[in-house]
Amino acid sequence: xxxxxxxxxxxxxxxxxxxxxxxxxxxxxxxxxxxxxxxxxxxxxxxxxxxxxxxxxxxxxxxxxxxxxxxxxxxxxxxxxxxxxxxxxxxxxxxxxxxxxxxxxxxxxxxxxxxxxxxxxxxxxxxxxxxxxxxxxxxxxxxxxxxxxxxxxxxxxxxxxxxxxxxxxxxxxxxxxxxxxxxxxxxxxxxxxxxxxxxxxxxxxxxxxxxxxxxxxxxxxxxxxxxxxxxxxxxxxxxxxxxxxxxxxxxxxxxxxxxxxxxxxxxxxxxxxxxxxxxxxxxxxxxxxxxxxxxxxxxxxxxxxxxxxxxxxxxxxxxxxxxxxxxxxxxxxxxxxxxxxxxxxxxxxxxxxxxxxxxxxxxxxxxxxxxxxxxxxxxxxxxxxxxxxxxxxxxxx
Amino acid sequence: xxxxxxxxxxxxxxxxxxxxxxxxxxxxxxxxxxxxxxxxxxxxxxxxxxxxxxxxxxxxxxxxxxxxxxxxxxxxxxxxxxxxxxxxxxxxxxxxxxxxxxxxxxxxxxxxxxxxxxxxxxxxxxxxxxxxxxxxxxxxxxxxxxxxxxxxxxxxxxxxxxxxxxxxxxxxxxxxxxxxxxxxxxxxxxxxxxxxxxxxxxxxxxxxxxxxxxxxxxxxxxxxxxxxxxxxxxxxxxxxxxxxx
Amino acid sequence: xxxxxxxxxxxxxxxxxxxxxxxxxxxxxxxxxxxxxxxxxxxxxxxxxxxxxxxxxxxxxxxxxxxxxxxxxxxxxxxxxxxxxxxxxxxxxxxxxxxxxxxxxxxxxxxxxxxxxxxxxxxxxxxxxxxxxxxxxxxxxxxxxxxxxxxxxxxxxxxxxxxxxxxxxxxxxxxxxxxxxxxxxxxxxxxxxxxxxxxxxxxxxxxxxxxxxxxxxxxxxxxxxxxxxxxxxxxxxxxxxxxxxxxxxxxxxxxxxxxxxxxxxxxxxxxxxxxxxxxxxxxxxxxxxxxxxxxxxxxxxxxxxxxxxxxxxxxxxxxxxxxxxxxx
Ligand SMILES: Nc1ncnc2c1ncn2[C@@H]1O[C@H](COP(=O)(O)OP(=O)(O)O)[C@@H](O)[C@H]1O
Ligand SMILES: [Mg+2]
Numbered sequence: 006x007x008x009x010x011x012x013x014x015x016x017x018x019x020x021x022x023x024x025x026x027x028x029x030x031x032x033x034x035x036x037x038x039x040x041x042x043x044x045x046x047x048x049x050x051x052x053x054x055x056x057x058x059x060x061x062x063x064x065x066x067x068x069x070x071x072x073x074x075x076x077x078x079x080x081x082x083x084x085x086x087x088x089x090x091x092x093x094x095x096x097x098x099x100x101x102x103x104x105x106x107x108x109x110x111x112x113x114x115x116x117x118x119x120x121x122x123x124x125x126x127x128x129x130x131x132x133x134x135x136x137x138x139x140x141x142x143x144x145x146x147x148x149x150x151x152x153x154x155x156x157x158x159x160x161x162x163x164x165x166x167x168x169x170x171x172x173x174x175x176x177x178x179x180x181x182x183x184x185x186x187x188x189x190x191x192x193x194x195x196x197x198x199x200x201x202x203x204x205x206x207x208x209x210x211x212x213x214x215x216x217x218x219x220x221x222x223x224x225x226x227x228x229x230x231x232x233x234x235x236x237x238x239x240x241x242x243x244x245x246x247x248x249x250x251x252x253x254x255x256x257x258x259x260x261x262x263x264x265x266x267x268x269x270x271x272x273x274x275x276x277x278x279x280x281x282x283x284x285x286x287x288x289x290x291x292x293x294x295x296x297x298x299x300x301x302x303x304x305x306x307x308x309x310x311x312x313x314x315x316x317x318x319x320x321x322x323x324x325x326x327x328x329x330x331x332x333x334x335x336x337x338x339x340x341x342x343x344x345x346x347x348x349x350x351x352x353x354x355x356x357x358x359x360x361x362x363x364x365x366x367x368x369x370x371x372x373x374x375x376x377x378x379x380x381x382x383x384x385x386x387x388x389x390x391x392x393x394x395x396x397x398x399x400x401x402x
Numbered sequence: 403x404x405x406x407x408x409x410x411x412x413x414x415x416x417x418x419x420x421x422x423x424x425x426x427x428x429x430x431x432x433x434x435x436x437x438x439x440x441x442x443x444x445x446x447x448x449x450x451x452x453x454x455x456x457x458x459x460x461x462x463x464x465x466x467x468x469x470x471x472x473x474x475x476x477x478x479x480x481x482x483x484x485x486x487x488x489x490x491x492x493x494x495x496x497x498x499x500x501x502x503x504x505x506x507x508x509x510x511x512x513x514x515x516x517x518x519x520x521x522x523x524x525x526x527x528x529x530x531x532x533x534x535x536x537x538x539x540x541x542x543x544x545x546x547x548x549x550x551x552x553x554x555x556x557x558x559x560x561x562x563x564x565x566x567x568x569x570x571x572x573x574x575x576x577x578x579x580x581x582x583x584x585x586x587x588x589x590x591x592x593x594x595x596x597x598x599x600x601x602x603x604x605x606x607x608x609x610x611x612x613x614x615x616x617x618x619x620x621x622x623x624x625x626x627x628x629x630x631x632x633x634x635x636x637x638x639x640x641x642x643x644x645x646x647x
Numbered sequence: 648x649x650x651x652x653x654x655x656x657x658x659x660x661x662x663x664x665x666x667x668x669x670x671x672x673x674x675x676x677x678x679x680x681x682x683x684x685x686x687x688x689x690x691x692x693x694x695x696x697x698x699x700x701x702x703x704x705x706x707x708x709x710x711x712x713x714x715x716x717x718x719x720x721x722x723x724x725x726x727x728x729x730x731x732x733x734x735x736x737x738x739x740x741x742x743x744x745x746x747x748x749x750x751x752x753x754x755x756x757x758x759x760x761x762x763x764x765x766x767x768x769x770x771x772x773x774x775x776x777x778x779x780x781x782x783x784x785x786x787x788x789x790x791x792x793x794x795x796x797x798x799x800x801x802x803x804x805x806x807x808x809x810x811x812x813x814x815x816x817x818x819x820x821x822x823x824x825x826x827x828x829x830x831x832x833x834x835x836x837x838x839x840x841x842x843x844x845x846x847x848x849x850x851x852x853x854x855x856x857x858x859x860x861x862x863x864x865x866x867x868x869x870x871x872x873x874x875x876x877x878x879x880x881x882x883x884x885x886x887x888x889x890x891x892x893x894x895x896x897x898x899x900x901x902x903x904x905x906x907x908x909x910x911x912x913x914x915x916x917x918x919x920x921x922x923x924x925x926x927x928x929x930x931x932x933x934x935x936x937x938x939x940x941x942x943x944x945x946x947x948x949x950x951x952x953x954x955x956x957x958x959x960x961x962x963x964x965x966x967x968x969x970x971x972x973x974x975x
Contacts, residue, residue, distance in 0.1 A: 046802070047802065047901070054801075209948055210948060210951050214896045215896075217700075221690075222689070222940065225941075238898075238899070241806055242896055248823075249812075249825065250823065271805060
């Protein structure tokens, strides 16, 4: 219904105003429209869906607080079907046809990288809660702002933990796509800094299901720890096959898979002792960010689950955007851009303050799956418990 | 033309029509094949003989007309339905499974409601009969053209059919085999089967058929015993006056 | 056998020797191949795992080749049918508590009936149409199945933690229990289908229809019924494949595409409509993938390249595939 109303509002606005710039104050019902294309179907639908949850929650909350600069916020969310070309077209459409007032970010680094060219051209800024790939900010773009920790730091904690338990050799593997490759690059640099020897680096095709040969190769190379830049299916397959083949490592860390709520559930005790990365966890007593408790409660009440880091990042980004608009005192793109570039604020997600490139230095968390629960084990200041490493051998479980 | 009564007719074809685009291959053809006899169906190339067989056996759908067999109209039935009513055929251009052995080709006739053992026994018997015994295990694709015709003929007999339609059985079959084949056709006829032969070899037609039907331009132009047909002017004109390729 | 045929066989043999020794040569060059006992154990494990995997691949291919052989329909939704089988098994396991293999007892008849219905409602309309028409229709079917699965199950990955233990085949070769079970199941099911096609009367009628539907018709075979049975069996095979996938790998509504492509590659490699070819093609593909992955530096990223390279070269040498006979 809401989407229909928004649609109608846009059509009416276009009819009344013709092709002129649709500033918020001209819209009927005193509305501002925030538009974005987020994957609601396709491979990214799951993490992106949790971001959509946070967007809906924030929209209702901000309207209850009196809206943005007194305007009622209406979200216009389109589905890019997890497809880059679709996303590009939809953003073109949102900007030129629908003439939305503000942009919401898409999900995934690859899609964000492509969409960044579109919003840059139309000079409409947004906070990229769905992208953790640093090259996006290495192209002198002025209208895209980073909030989450970048891929290069996803394995930072795991490599540090490897060092702590005396691992001397690691293998770094990952899916052959932008984000995992960046994560791998970062892991390698951290290993170098800490004096750990990387004995094997290998990428595999995105749809790879059988890792038997790769695991044997890793063993043959003499790796003690395995750093895997992987999503759900590949991480799950690697772990299962490690168990089936009785291949043991002192440490196994995956970038994305273990962070998904159903990972321990689907894998049972094969997921135990696995390390994963989280941008954020719903742990107000440990992270102590302002407003966390209220956000988590509201989210849980509405969606019957605790928010994960995807949800948390999107929510934090919207709070940042809200603060920036207040600071700018206008919906004007240039004023908003200026505000986003200079703002220094701590939200439910943590601190936001970007450097000259537009990058935030968000600190991520490394967790371990212990007895079916994700427990933060690194960095020490946020650790809920001590990491249980090295992983026990399969035959001893 | 001798009179033919209804009880003596195996296949009663009335005003059958079939056009392919603008070509009226069968154009209001009425034929009555006598029961328990060997009939010949002749005519110049392209006169519609093969198409008639196709319409009779469900391989092609008639545009209009009826085909009465045992009081039932076969027009528009599926090939397997016609087949199961006891009407089988061979093709002008042989249709055998080239990638199957001679024996497998025979056993592909799965419609018969007999045990595997009986089916095998019959297949062996028929293969012997058409003198393909030595080639039983050979792939049908490797047989000579004449041998394929014999195989097809043997296969058409697997179900012990009532009516057998043979489209140019003599073409490509050597003299000795042909004599055997004809002897067997007579044997079938003596057992009360109805046989229709399309053939260009006039010796075969004139010496072995009880009754001859002549088609031209998709219609029957003459009908009668061989001696009469040989003298029929329309037939001579159709064949020699304006022969078509 | 014709002379050119013999020549192509020699050429093929020579090519295969090269293709399979290439990973070793590259491995020696880069020092990933070692001559110690431990390394041979890795190699043996990888080859053995490839064979197991190949058996499962082959089963996917059999279902695909069956429909293609009989109806000349390229079933682009085959992988989605595999995915459907995986979900059926998953539901039986998580909601009804049924053992994934036992679940086949009722998922297979359901799959067969679904196949029959599919043939009646959709595929009968495209039999005899140009191959592209059927391809588009089944492609559309596949997409529909993906969307329906997403609606019901979401895009979350699922997997069944079934038989995760290690089986020590020899002192040096270890393999997952589920992999071994899957292989045995895949090979038995494929063999059962093969024997059914070879010896039963209905099976013969199916083969006859595949070889030449026109001839089958005049042999008294009810070709329409054969089409129904064929699609029924093919869907049942896909669903059985799905059960085997579900106990080994993670899957979501979109994973079917991979299995379609794999099955295609094997069918083309082995020779269209050829069942033994599918088995050999499946084994060859899986073993080569594993060798490339084991020995070539960053070779895992190149397994697809190796797989399609193998396929293309085999086709260049023998256009009908490994077992294909030249059309007369
Ligand atoms: N399937 C077909 N499509 C188009 N034309 C056909 C087809 N079958 C037969 N014809 C045409 O119908 C006519 C009769 O052919 P046919 O029955 O084969 O003659 P016959 O067997 O007496 O030589 C010919 O002109 C032939 O070209
Ligand atoms: Mg003819």
